[in-house]
């Protein structure tokens with residue numbers, strides 16, 4: 084099988100896609116071509132002659148791109164991530180293209196990062212780091228609070244959300260509450276209790292952490308109305324997908340002082356900026372620039388997944404997924420609409 088890998092990162096730059104895939108690919112029948120450019124309507128034509136297209140979180144795989152890929156004879160889309168919001172699964176199905184993903188490459192990577200992000204905005208590590216390096220040892224403005232006894236609301240108690248709740252409940256002795264459409268039987272074991280509604284969770288939480296997928300029903304679930312339902316001074320963390328939050332409404336809640344602090348590993352229009360060096364370029368997205376300007380917003384560039392263990396699991400699972408598809412064998416990671 085010939086596989087074209089879009090948005091792959093150069094070997095040598097860091098332990099990233101190309102290294103981890105080359106280390107894991109011991110299947111002689113899988114031939115991989117790595118491209119650094121993303122998949123979209125301008126680049127899909129490069130997949131001519133390939134059986135499979137391998138993509139990441141910000142590649143665009145909408146109906147137009149899928150139709151183009153189908154005409155070129157591409158049969159498989161292999162997502163090397165858990166979320167699949169960037170693929171039009173209905174279009175893929177109607178075109179006979181099978182989609183596979185890596186549903187659980189390392190929930191620990193993201194959950195531990197989310198907890199780190201909570202700690203960062205609460206205890207202000209990022210500010211201390213720069214301040215101390217400049218020889219300023221003042222503690223002004225670094226006042227935090229204990230997580231013990233604080234109410235932390237987890238939205239989405241799947242693999243990552245449940246683990247985040249477990250770490251906070253068991254490790255920090257926080258009062259962890261959760262909201263999900265489906266209740267996870269393991270939650271009670273970790274001392275996590277469900278609220279009946281999202282509004283109830285938002286009204287009770289000192290800190291809210293988002294862990295549900297981006298779906299039509301979850302897009303902008305954090306908006307002007309739901310932000311107003313949060314406690315005044317509450318903290319918000321998003322390590323899931325940027326479009327769970329209406330950025331304009333978030334900026335409004337920050338400007339009014341309604342939110343105490345925000346941690347974001349994802350941003351709704353991140354594809355224009357993330358995974359690239361923009362340090363000598365102008366930011367034309369005013370909402371993005373505004374977010375970066377707040378003293379109480381801490382942002383990272385979709386980094387939560389990036390651990391040695393996660394990269395290895397992503398590469399191994401993606402290669403296994405493609406090998407199973409190539410051999411017409413059942414694959415548990417097929418993702419359908």
Ligand SMILES: NC(=O)c1ccc[n+]([C@@H]2O[C@H](COP(=O)([O-])OP(=O)(O)OC[C@H]3O[C@@H](n4cnc5c(N)ncnc54)[C@H](O)[C@@H]3O)[C@@H](O)[C@H]2O)c1
Nearest residue numbers: 166239240241242243244263264294295296322323387388
């Ligand atoms: N920042 C990163 O690097 C990174 C890495 C991996 C995953 N993610 C994101 O994290 C998300 C969660 O991953 P996961 O492995 O825990 O997924 P999962 O499928 O195991 O769990 C998602 C949970 O969200 C719940 N949910 C769905 N709709 C909901 C709604 N309207 N309200 C409340 N809950 C709802 C589901 O019932 C499920 O329990 C992924 O979809 C992905 O977008 C981010």
